[in-house]
Amino acid sequence: MAFWWKKNPKTPSDYAKLLSEHLTKFETVSTTDSRRKAQDECGRYLSGIKQFILEDLDPVPPPEAIDELYATIYQSDLIYDLLVHLPELDFETRKDVAVVFAICLRRSKDNKFITVDYLVTRPKIIALMLRTTEVALKKPHCNDIFLNVGSMILESIKYEQLCRIILKDQQIWKFFEFARLGCFEISTESLQILTDTFTQHPKLVSTEFFNQPQNIQKFIERLNNLIAHGNYVTKRQSIKLLYNLIMIRPYNQLLNAYINSPENLKLIMILLSDRSRNLQLGSFNIFKVFIANPRKSKPVMDILVKNREKLLLYLENFNGDSKDSTFLDEKEYVMQEIESFPRLVSSNSDPFIESSPQKNISG
Template identity: 70%
Template structure:
């Protein structure tokens, strides 16, 4: 494959070295023309690096040559520099950066993920990776840049060692804010990042994240905020995420904390009466867990008792056209459980089914 740059790489490490040199020039670029020249050179050297690692050059590079290039990438801290300057690169070059990260992360030698092990020793790169989406939102074409940084994070989350590092980084909480108030693309990407962060590697999430009361309470606060104040799409996605999480056996800390809170029950009951049928159904899958809990807290039980008749009236006409046998069985069970609650002649309290929770 022929390349068209003036400086031709003579060794594998030249690909990384020449790209690093160009990236470091952005800081001092004073004119539009100089910046464009640096962008062009970065695109060329980045494409060359990618093609070399993928074996798309002739002759096909040897294993030793590829290892030499990887070593240069690590020694030059090139992955960090690419994240720092991602906003400066051209559109196609940004796509190449995302592909380069994915390719590097898959690189293994002697049954070891070399790049993953390298990044574990460079927590500043993981921290920057999580900070990059916020930085992207202040730039032009912010959604596209956000998605590129998001794709790098999603690729990194496939590896448990990197997921552990991200779980410890306080910047992960920002993705709840992005999910609630961002554009459609930003919101959905943020929720996908949170979903992958909390579901792919369940052991560290259970033992290192949800086992900490501070994380547990903050997660509930954040997810409730998205469910209450997000757009329709983010409400539905966040409800489905919560439903999935509380059903994971290893996350018993989360399940117990969530279904014993009266405020959480109030929110789910409000969502259960939403105008959207899909959101109603998603909320029902959480509501049924509150109902099925054999050891309800007194505040939760009080709300159900006070709203007993209203709930029964609502469920009587809830999703009556469904042919889903599982849903119908679950609905019948929920109705029977609510019917077994004490009946109040004149319900009182600070909450009534279908109204907003009191704060």
Template identity: 70%
Template structure:
């Protein structure tokens, strides 16, 4: 990189200015040759900015020149333009864009994250950032573009100020649809983004997001839909996300709402008997919370009472070959709690527990 730097001696702000000019040229670059030239120029300046910010050029850039580059990035609204034109860039430049975002976000001065403070004043940039993955699916090389734009969102969600603003954006809910209906890469990345939304900044989510009952119930409905109708990977990751949420201490309002719903219990009991052992274990970790709740709602308690014998029969052979002492202790506790329930026989049923056609039990 040193030879290129010496061959093209420009000030730090020139790189931002020249990149901005090239990004704007995409709007008029209709011919393939013209578009290719703009792509090449963008690639060159992006590479230069990346190496400049990382400090791996010769001579090593001074603090003043680095500050000059950052100031130019902010003044020219480069971060917004990079998101807007990201579909026009090729594979390697997209990687540079993601790296530049991550590097800029980490910039600290006087104990403040300067780029984070800047983005707080640019809600349109954050809104575009959240829309970019969905827009990516309409472009060539959709998966790569989706993953690169998703990685930028994940970097932003590390910072509470930005997470707060993004939690208020309705585009958040679109990631549940993408998780359910997308390819393996899209589904996995969407669920990773959703997990970061709700598990990185506990206090923020608890006090500002879950304080709205509509948000709380909508989140439960969305997760349940993924667990009920998603493919195997989506179900497994959704169960894992749900377990994470109910285990976060400050999310008591989420926990209480979830485990007092009979419909939620029915869904978890169905997943408990899934053919996949991973899904069975993930669901057991949620089911045991229903059982351990000392203040069960009457509808939840009624379901457990009606299915007491069927649950005991199922749990008798559930993961019987496990040597995990923690699991065995938890299973013993669950069995004891269910055994303590009143014994009741009910002839009616509407759901199934158990996957064997020869021995299919029912949830009532």
């Protein structure tokens, strides 16, 4: 297979140098033609870099040449510059930026991920990556930038050292807001970033994030906001995320904070009677954790006692056509526990009316 660069042979590191030089041209271009030319040149040089690091060439460049290419990428701060000028690159080149970044992250030498180690020394790159998603949403027709950078963030989260940087950046809270946006792809990508950030490295999250009560409270408020006010998909994914998190053993701080709050219980009880079967079942998984808690707070217990009869009446026919033995056993257990609560006389027959949540859950 013939490649365009064979007419003018260059070393792999030359491609990184030339790409870096052409990126700076975006700062001085004044016409549409000159901008398009700069885009074309950047696209060609980045495509060349991709071919080199994929070793999709015949003959394959020697290892020393590839090592020099990576060294030039680091020395020229090329990853940072690509992020800075991402909006000015064309659609295909933007996609190549994400591909090249993912390949670079997997680069291993002497049992070390050298690009990961490099990024740890350049936290500004991760910070810029996180900010770029917000900037992209403020520009028209730039959702692809959000998704490309989102994929770069997801790749970064796989590595504990980089996830630590992301956790410490206040920009991570913005993804709760992005998850409520009307665009399905943006919302889904944002929720995936949140899910991976808080589930990939439980020990890290437990000791460096959920060890701070203010982070736990802020996290619960943001997640409850998605559960209460998101669209159907957002609600369903957020409930699933919440359940997965409180089931992670190192996250006892989060579990205890959530299931001892009466406001959280109110929200889950409302969803328990939602019209959607999937939301009902998702909220039941969380509700059963409230019930199984042997040390319920008094406000939580007060709500459960007040709603004892209504809960039993509702659960009697809840998901009645299910043949899932695990669900049926859990439902029986929950009902037995509720039956053991003190009985109160109430003339109100509306389901869970005492547990109606406030109109606005703080976000």
